[in-house]
Amino acid sequence: MSPPARIAAYTPDLMDRSRVEAAAAGDVRFVGSPGELVEAARHAEVVVADLSRDGVLDALRAIDGHCFDVRVIAYGSHVERAALAAARAAGCDQVLARSELFAGLPELLAPPGE
Numbered sequence: 001m002s003p004p005a006r007i008a009a010y011t012p013d014l015m016d017r018s019r020v021e022a023a024a025a026g027d028v029r030f031v032g033s034p035g036e037l038v039e040a041a042r043h044a045e046v047v048v049a050d051l052s053r054d055g056v057l058d059a060l061r062a063i064d065g066h067c068f069d070v071r072v073i074a075y076g077s078h079v080e081r082a083a084l085a086a087a088r089a090a091g092c093d094q095v096l097a098r099s100e101l102f103a104g105l106p107e108l109l110a111p112p113g114e
Contacts, residue, residue: 094108
């Protein structure tokens with residue numbers, strides 16, 4: 001059995017997924033549902049979640065409620081202010097517009113100290 005990935009991501013959009021994969025240098029586990037993200041967060045250092053998908057906010061609240069030692073990065077459309085605000089209220093460490101996320105993705109996903 002291989003060790004868990006450092007990054008757990010729920011990014012169903014294939015373009016987003018390929019960008020995360022490249023920035024994570026392969027150290028990422030993509031999950032197929034928000035519920036799977038909660039379980040994957042248990043073993044990850046960083047969680048990345050697309051706010052445009054149903055169920056993501058509930059998953060983010062669950063991750064926060066379990067107090068996993070994980071940094072949570074949520075992203076969505078800059079015009080979806082309510083979703084971005086809800087993610088902040090759900091305890092996310094960073095909430096970014098999609099363009100902000102992808103502009104700084106390598107730095108955001110870099111291991112500490114790099």
